[in-house]
Amino acid sequence: MKIHINTTLAIFIFLLSACSLHAKHAKSRQHTAMKAHDFHKDESDLIPVIAALHDQMQTWVNTPYQWGGTKLNGVDCSGFIWRTLKDRFNIDMQRVTTRELVKMGRKISSQELSPGDLVFFKIHRQLHVGFYDTDGYFLHASVSKGVTRSSLKNPYWKSVFLEARRIKSEYGARISFNYPKTNHG
Structure with missing residues (x-):
């Protein structure tokens, strides 16, 4: 009987300590999850931005490069940015050039990049x-590939990277989806 009580007591103490450790571990996991949630809290705001960019990309992918172009039959890099700002982010502005875009918004570091920020490159003197x-x-609208998606980690793009700028909030952007897929002008 004494052995049975000691065994029961040992099992009870073991289970109690295991539950205590589990509760501490669960509390730690919950705290870590809350920290992660706080860290990513603003990421939910980026979902519509990412969706709008991808929606625009589906419309424009493989559109050939055309200097000065702003239409689906040909577009240049600043034309693609302008159409996206106008069509997807409802920023009402006249056609802008890359030289004008690089002066808009505020400069940010490459570590601060978030979807919708503008990235600039200096290629030769352009x-x-x-x-x-x-x-x-x-x-972007690439001279060789037309409208495409490229990696900033690519050695070429790394070597010509100039700066990044954030303009979304400064110009009162409002997101639109499913813009008519016509050759709009």
Whole structure:
């Protein structure tokens, strides 16, 4: 009988300590999850931005490059940015050039990049621009590939990267989806 009580007591103490450790571990996991949620709280605001960029990309992907172009039959890098700002973010502005875009918004570091930020490159003596997408990629109108998605980690793009700028909030952007897929002008 004494052995049975000691065994029962030992099992009870073991279970009690295991539950205590589990509760501490669960509380720690919950705290970590809350910290992660706080850290990612603003990411939910980016979902519509990412969706709008991807919606625009589906419309424009493989559109050939055309200097000065703003239509689905040909677009240049600043034309693609302008159409996206106008069509997806409802920013009412006249056609802008890359030289004008590089003066808009506020300069940010490459570590601060979030979807919708503008990324600028200096290629020879010309400026090139695209939208930062996600995971180190950007959307742009490439001279050789037309409208495409490229990696900022690509050695070429790394070597010509100039700066990044954030303009979304400064211009009162409002997101639109499913813009008519016509050759709008």
